[in-house]
Amino acid sequence: MSYLYPSSLEEALGILRDGSGRARVIAGATDIFLQRLPHSLVDLTALPALSGIKEESGLITIGAAVTHSQAAASPVILAGAQALAEGCARVGSPQIRNAGTLGGNIVNAAPAADAAVALAALGARARIVDIKGLTREEAVEDLYRTHNRSLVDSSSEILVELIIKSCGINEGSAFTRFAARNALALPLVNAAAAVKVENGLVKEARLVVAPVKPAPTRLQRAEEMLIGMPVNRETRLAVEKAAASEVEVRSSLLRCSARYRLHLVGVLVGRALETAAQRAQQRKRGNDS
Amino acid sequence: MKQQIIMFQLNGEPLEIYADPAESLLAILREKLGLYGTKAGCGKGECGACTVLVDDQAQNSCLIPAGKVQGRRVETIENLSRGDVVHPIQEAFVEKGAVQCGFCSPGMIMSAYALLKSSPQPAPEDVKTAISGNLCRCSGYKQIEEAVLCAGDKMKNRES
Numbered sequence: 492m493s494y495l496y497p498s499s500l501e502e503a504l505g506i507l508r509d510g511s512g513r514a515r516v517i518a519g520a521t522d523i524f525l526q527r528l529p530h531s532l533v534d535l536t537a538l539p540a541l542s543g544i545k546e547e548s549g550l551i552t553i554g555a556a557v558t559h560s561q562a563a564a565s566p567v568i569l570a571g572a573q574a575l576a577e578g579c580a581r582v583g584s585p586q587i588r589n590a591g592t593l594g595g596n597i598v599n600a601a602p603a604a605d606a607a608v609a610l611a612a613l614g615a616r617a618r619i620v621d622i623k624g625l626t627r628e629e630a631v632e633d634l635y636r637t638h639n640r641s642l643v644d645s646s647s648e649i650l651v652e653l654i655i656k657s658c659g660i661n662e663g664s665a666f667t668r669f670a671a672r673n674a675l676a677l678p679l680v681n682a683a684a685a686v687k688v689e690n691g692l693v694k695e696a697r698l699v700v701a702p703v704k705p706a707p708t709r710l711q712r713a714e715e716m717l718i719g720m721p722v723n724r725e726t727r728l729a730v731e732k733a734a735a736s737e738v739e740v741r742s743s744l745l746r747c748s749a750r751y752r753l754h755l756v757g758v759l760v761g762r763a764l765e766t767a768a769q770r771a772q773q774r775k776r777g778n779d780s
Numbered sequence: 781m782k783q784q785i786i787m788f789q790l791n792g793e794p795l796e797i798y799a800d801p802a803e804s805l806l807a808i809l810r811e812k813l814g815l816y817g818t819k820a821g822c823g824k825g826e827c828g829a830c831t832v833l834v835d836d837q838a839q840n841s842c843l844i845p846a847g848k849v850q851g852r853r854v855e856t857i858e859n860l861s862r863g864d865v866v867h868p869i870q871e872a873f874v875e876k877g878a879v880q881c882g883f884c885s886p887g888m889i890m891s892a893y894a895l896l897k898s899s900p901q902p903a904p905e906d907v908k909t910a911i912s913g914n915l916c917r918c919s920g921y922k923q924i925e926e927a928v929l930c931a932g933d934k935m936k937n938r939e940s
């Protein structure tokens with residue numbers, strides 16, 4: 492066994508089954524190739540079941556092997572899941588985006604992976620199949636075991652696709668991040684928001700920030716506080732405060748102090764919220780774009 | 781990993797190699813095939829010196845396991861000039877002073893080449909994005925950006 496090219500999902504699962512833990516899936520290779528390689532690699536990038544982006548009755552389905560470049564340029568994602576297009580556009584560099592995939596971004600389980608943070612804010616669900624043929628569906632933020640460890644075992648499970656409710660009337664989403672440079676720099680903090688606004692008041696909100704915990708972290712108190720509030724500067728400031736008070740962040744010698752990071756959490760959540768709310772208000776009935 | 785046969789197209793020619801699929805494409809190009817144009821910098825995706833085109837898209841060859849190029853089209857800097865005639869992008873790099881030590885140049889040029897293939901008349905912002913994965917420690921990027929824009933014009937003029 493060595494480097495293998497299954498042509499169907501069933502064949503890929505069969506190889507993993509026969510490998511009994513010694514074979515692992517590989518997608519864009521941008522993370523796994525710098526780690527210790529298993530005995531066999533099962534390349535998923537050519538599988539039809541894991542490629543393509545489609546929209547059907549309000550649901551967007553994205554193959555796990557879709558690259559960041561493909562997602563960032565997809566008209567379906569730009570229209571119905573803008574935060575994801577923005578998150579993917581900020582990953583690494585063009586070279587990394589041309590290779591790296593959404594599935595890899597999630598299963599590699601870095602705490603502030605850009606696509607994963609956007610997906611969590613959009614309420615994305617991941618469809619996973621295992622070598623026994625069982626299928627399960629989980630929220631993206633529920634797929635983390637601990638720091639840099641996914642609950643998806645890539646020697647016996649395959650993340651097949653991601654499912655997102657397409658952005659509807661009065662809804663909008665946005666992604667922001669702050670890093671030392673514009674390219675090739677992991678974010679000090681990244682954040683994403685998805686909101687529904689009716690008559691100037693927030694109806695629904697999902698706010699996600701990272702790195703706080705091993706998984707993209709929802710700001711539940713700030714979300715609850717937002718419901719019923721008008722979209723304005725005061726609300727944004729209140730949310731910035733609430734966000735920074737409900738999380739604990741770590742200092743990093745290389746990147747920044749915990750205090751600075753906490754400041755960034757507030758500011759970035761506020762920015763994501765403001766942009767998402769503006770977009771929601773532009774997506775009224777009639778001029779739905 | 782055990783060696784296996786890998787078939788792909790390299791610079792327009794079909795090629796079959798017997799190699800460790802877990803070796804990097806960069807190592808294969810330089811050490812097995814003697815194509816030293818592609819540079820080995822950081823070895824982890826952060827400098828872009830090793831940039832090649834895979835199916836017309838810029839990628840870091842240091843991050844590509846050789847097994848991955850099976851059935852794909854790979855293009856390296858060696859494919860740009862025709863004998864003594866250099867490619868318009870290379871010509872523009874020389875004219876605009878975009879080359880100093882030259883270590884980043886093959887990668888920069890391949891990123892520019894990928895951009896100009898998909899958008900022949902790029903905006904300055906597109907050029908910045910296209911070379912954002914390529915580090916240059918000498919030139920300061922301004923001349924490189926100018927060279928890429930100038931190359932776009934040269935290529936357009938040559939066609940007409």
Ligand SMILES: Cc1cc2nc3c(=O)[nH]c(=O)nc-3n(C[C@H](O)[C@H](O)[C@H](O)COP(=O)(O)OP(=O)(O)OC[C@H]3O[C@@H](n4cnc5c(N)ncnc54)[C@H](O)[C@@H]3O)c2cc1C
Binds near residue numbers: 590595605645
């Ligand atoms: C220089 C550099 C810069 C980077 N910058 C960023 C950045 O700014 N932001 C960011 O978020 N990330 C960044 N990354 C990380 C990386 O590029 C992304 O996480 C990418 O999305 C990983 O996807 P991949 O397809 O390359 O994964 P791979 O390396 O192929 O796989 C990663 C892991 O996921 C598993 N896996 C992959 N696909 C599946 C699947 N469908 N089902 C089950 N398991 C699977 C693999 O077995 C492996 O364990 C950077 C990486 C590099 C090298």
Ligand code: FES
Binds near residue numbers: 822825827830841
């Ligand atoms: S050598 Fe490949 S990116 Fe630096």
Ligand code: FES
Binds near residue numbers: 878883885916917
């Ligand atoms: S010319 Fe020296 S690194 Fe760019």
